Amino acid sequence: MADPMHQFQIQTVVPGPTVDVLGVPVNLSITNSTLATMIAAVLVLGVFGAASMRAKVVPGRLQVVGEGLFGLIDNLAESIIGHDGRKYFPFVFSLFLLILGMNMVGMFLGFTATSQLAVTGTLGLLTILVVIGVGFARNGLGFFKLFVPSGVPIAMLPLIVPIEFLSFLIRPVTLALRLFGNMLGGHVVLKIFAGFIISLGAFGLVGWAGAALALSSVVALTALEFMVAFLQAFVFAVLACVYLNDVVNLHSH
Amino acid sequence: MATAPEALAPEAAQDVHETVGHAEAEGHGGGGLPQLQFEHWAGQIVWLLLIFAIVYFALAKLFVPKMRGAIDARGSKIAEDLANARALRDEAEAQAKAAAAEMAEARGRAQRTAADAKARAAAESAKRQAAEEAVLNERLEQAETRIRAARDKAMKNVRTIAGDTAAAITEKLTGEAPTREDVDAALGQAAA
Numbered sequence: 001m002a003d004p005m006h007q008f009q010i011q012t013v014v015p016g017p018t019v020d021v022l023g024v025p026v027n028l029s030i031t032n033s034t035l036a037t038m039i040a041a042v043l044v045l046g047v048f049g050a051a052s053m054r055a056k057v058v059p060g061r062l063q064v065v066g067e068g069l070f071g072l073i074d075n076l077a078e079s080i081i082g083h084d085g086r087k088y089f090p091f092v093f094s095l096f097l098l099i100l101g102m103n104m105v106g107m108f109l110g111f112t113a114t115s116q117l118a119v120t121g122t123l124g125l126l127t128i129l130v131v132i133g134v135g136f137a138r139n140g141l142g143f144f145k146l147f148v149p150s151g152v153p154i155a156m157l158p159l160i161v162p163i164e165f166l167s168f169l170i171r172p173v174t175l176a177l178r179l180f181g182n183m184l185g186g187h188v189v190l191k192i193f194a195g196f197i198i199s200l201g202a203f204g205l206v207g208w209a210g211a212a213l214a215l216s217s218v219v220a221l222t223a224l225e226f227m228v229a230f231l232q233a234f235v236f237a238v239l240a241c242v243y244l245n246d247v248v249n250l251h252s253h
Numbered sequence: 254m255a256t257a258p259e260a261l262a263p264e265a266a267q268d269v270h271e272t273v274g275h276a277e278a279e280g281h282g283g284g285g286l287p288q289l290q291f292e293h294w295a296g297q298i299v300w301l302l303l304i305f306a307i308v309y310f311a312l313a314k315l316f317v318p319k320m321r322g323a324i325d326a327r328g329s330k331i332a333e334d335l336a337n338a339r340a341l342r343d344e345a346e347a348q349a350k351a352a353a354a355e356m357a358e359a360r361g362r363a364q365r366t367a368a369d370a371k372a373r374a375a376a377e378s379a380k381r382q383a384a385e386e387a388v389l390n391e392r393l394e395q396a397e398t399r400i401r402a403a404r405d406k407a408m409k410n411v412r413t414i415a416g417d418t419a420a421a422i423t424e425k426l427t428g429e430a431p432t433r434e435d436v437d438a439a440l441g442q443a444a445a
């Protein structure tokens with residue numbers, strides 16, 4: 001059977017130089033992961049650019065799609081963060097579109113950038129850094145009130161504050177691992193079931209029945225994966241909004 | 254599937270050597286996940302940040318304001334059209350009301366005209382009837398007068414005859430003709 005993990009192997013497509021960034025050697029070769037990310041970005045910008053730059057009062061098909069996604073995340077940001085949601089909407093929307101693009105490229109082109117821990121980790125860390133930056137920019141040192149829930153008895157604080165702090169620290173990790181795990185698991189399972197079709201097909205008539213079963217599983221799983229691809233991008237956007245809301249509306253926390 | 258990780262390691266390592274050109278084989282952690290080959294992380298992270306920055310700025314500076322503008326323009330256009338439609342409807346309703354009032358007024362005027370005409374016709378016919386009646390009454394009166402005259406004349410004749418008769422009878426009885434005055438006085442007594 002084909003190795004189900006081989007699809008995640010990083011391979012260089014266009015070799016590039018290795019430069020030192022803050023003492024860390026960075027190989028700027030364009031790998032299959034980078035390429036998939038680029039394709040996703042180009043698709044996202046192409047579709048959304050075409051939808052928005054020729055925006056009309058009576059929308060065309062592409063504009064309806066673009067406005068659908070726009071409205072989805074816009075309403076999300078508005079309902080979770082409130083009126084200030086508009087200010088942070090472009091960031092959340094960029095996250096959503098890029099993740100959605102990478103997930104969808106993975107469904108069609110065979111390499112899923114979001115199944116790379118380096119990618120999801122970067123996105124998770126970026127999100128939480130933006131949250132921290134916004135928190136300090138809006139509240140100054142009041143940002144630390146995030147870890148002191150209001151209405152908790154003083155006696156409980158020594159217990160609550162470390163828990164709140166830890167739960168905050170774990171946020172980028174869960175953001176990264178949730179997306180990574182979903183994409184990794186989905187694509188591994190697809191590969192394994194696809195492999196079953198070949199292996200079982202070699203066992204004669206009974207094997208054929210098994211292969212047919214595996215094939216229908218692959219079809220069903222593919223549909224499921226499309227849903228997961230959308231859902232995980234959406235979940236990432238929702239959580240980014242929730243975390244932003246924590247620091248934007250700190251006083252009502 | 255349990256054998257997959259063991260089978261993977263050498264193959265994955267080979268790929269890395271071929272494609273990236275590293276000489277050392279550390280950093281694979283002996284595990285199966287190609288994602289944990291940390292020598293590929295830095296490049297991916299830098300590229301991803303770069304791409305994300307491009308996407309973010311294109312969206313934030315260009316596409317999002319453009320699309321929000323289009324959506325807002327549509328919203329205001331719809332609101333404006335709705336307001337226009339509402340104004341037109343109100344105007345139409347006002348006109349319909351005015352037309353109905355005019356209609357009612359016209360109907361009232363027509364009814365009044367009809368009533369007037371009827372009254373005038375009734376008055377005229379009453380007048381004509383009265384005139385006719387007057388003519389008839391006059392003729393009736395003339396007839397009665399004529400009848401009365403005829404009767405008086407007849408009664409006078411009767412009186413003359415009765416006088417003559419009484420004179421003749423008296424002459425026959427007494428042999429002497431009474432005077433006209435005596436006869437008249439006797440007739441007057443008899444009539445009374």
